[in-house]
Amino acid sequence: MNRARMIDSPAYATARPTLSVLIPFLRDDPTALLQCLDGEAPALEGAVELVVLDDGTGDATLTTALMGEVGAARLPVRLITLPTNEGRSQGRNRLATAARGRTWLFLDSDMRPDRPDFLQAWLALVRQDDPAVAFGGFSLLQAPTDGQFAVHRALAARSECLPVEVRRLTPEKYVYTSNLLVRRDVFESEAFDPGFTGWGWEDVEWAMRVSRAHPVLHVDIPATHMGLDTVESLMRKYEQSAANFARVIDKHPDIIATYPSYRAARKIRSIPGRGVLRGMARAWALRDGLPVASRAFALRLYRAALYAEAV
Structure with a gap:
């Protein structure tokens, strides 16, 4: 396994988080997402931490910039930097081992919350309902409108950015790790399958396994997929x-x-x-x-x- 480098924010050591937000990235810059989430820090009072994984980007300039962001963050944040890529499934499994909260929110680095109380809404759901698995939904509200992305926008609007009522009809199908809440005990019994390589289907297959033993809840806490x-x-x-x-x-x-x-x-x-x-x-x-x-x-x-x- 890769030897990881870890950097923590000032609030990390003393925090006792209920919810861990797990953010993997490869060659993307998660700065905008981190800054957006950090704006909720005063309302969260240390109950939410961010764990960010650079899965082998190998960009020293980006790493240095992110270290500065982490050092200035008000939220509890841990940045884990890997020297080489481990892959989508293994990277998310590694994030899970670093999480301290009882419940985890997998959030892709190219997502942007569609509401200013995004983390507060997730935390409230955890405290009130303690769901085993919950998916918050996709949107295109903030996504780029360039012509080169028009086909992807059309595909996403048809098959992914669906209202909560539609997603609830086949709950295991509409599960993506870009805005996915998972309770620790559920993930410890069913982790992502590292046999999946490259792109696609590892999150849906995981949901198929989990749905045989746990209800998959669909809620309306959406985020925009910026990476068309x-x-x-x-x-x-x-x-x-x-x-x-x-x-x-x-x-x-x-x-x-x-x-x-x-x-x-x-x-x-x-x-x-x-x-x-x-x-x-x-x-x-x-x-x-x-x-x-x-x-x-x-x-x-x-x-x-x-x-x-x-x-």
Whole structure:
């Protein structure tokens, strides 16, 4: 395991947190998020800590700047810097070992709270209901509106940024580690599977396991996903995720069989020349001049064609 370097804020040593906010990052700069959260410090009175993990970025300038942020923070903050990357699952498992609170909030570094009392709302939920697992929701309220991200915005609005009433219909499906509350005892019984590599599905698979033993609560404490991707970047992520999709099928065939992505992949699997279909969908999605809705459909078709090789 990597030898980690740790830096603590002045308030860290004496704090006795109820809630630990766990923030992993790789090559992103979490400064804006840390500053936003630190604005709630007076109202929290040490009940919430931040644990931030640099999963092998290797940027000395960024590390130095973050050390300055941590030194000036009013919240209890620990910054953990790894010399090399450990991966999404293992990195989050490492964050969990550093958490001191009884309940943890996994929050991605490219998220921005949509309400000024974001941490206060989560803390109130913990104190009142003590949920095993809760997801606060995504939004696009603060996300960039550049044309290069239009397709991702369309996809996210359709499949991820859903109202709480919709998410509650299939609670295990709409769980992402970007705004996810987990009680310590639940995570200690079901950690993230380090067998997942690259991008995608490790959080959904974890929720599938957990949902067999614990209720998954959906609440309205949203944050904006600021890190929208270009079509090219999404394609690279989808290509990485195909093996992870196959791993989910192997572990949870009963649940994944109900997902539209699985049913679409099964249909494409039976089509002769599906490689040609995949190539056409890819080319269509990459054409800038076409309507955003049609490019988003083509990108979903491209993903389904990739997953067809795994079903």
